[in-house]
Amino acid sequence: SQTIHQWPATLVQPVGSPLSLECTVEGTSNPNLYWYRQAAGRGLQLLFYSVGIGQISSEVPQNLSASRPQDRQFILSSKKLLLSDSGFYLCAWSVPNTIYFGEGSWLTVV
């Protein structure tokens, strides 16, 4: 069966520091991969999605970037974090028409 791993689970970073959140999927090949952000009291906002290695689509302009160096690996990065980057970040993968989520990463920028 397919599983998705996301780490770290919790992160506290100072403003201006870099960020790297990683996500890997097991048990499938060539999945669509996604990064969502969930701010406190809000729904989910799609940040990036990828249909293949090196193919990244960005949904909103922001201080973040994403990369897909391998088929089942998706990385969310920032060179300099802002306070507004705080939130709950969720990696997800999809089979046709259905998205499955990882356990999420809590990021607090202080």
Added chain:
Amino acid sequence: AQSVTQPDIHITVSEGASLELRCNYSYGATPYLFWYVQSPGQGLQLLLKYFSGDTLVQGIKGFEAEFKRSQSSFNLRKPSVHWSDAAEYFCAVGHNTDKLIFGTGTRLQVFP
């Protein structure tokens, strides 16, 4: 514009009572519809989904949802709520997973 509305931000029910969480959508075509549940500090778990066919969909944990095209709704129901159902519930619509639109969620609190 495509959108999803979950009118109830917070719902409180007693354990054993029935539950209905509302979801209304605005979408140009017949959408794919989903309900997810999120326990505190956790990721989202898929409860059920509707693509086509029978408009009453059965999901996990005893949940069901009914697609009503005339009302643009996809309400989630459970006949008897358990304390472990306390969580946040998200409705989502789309036609391709890369364009899935989520509602803002309904937080369910269950009293013993």
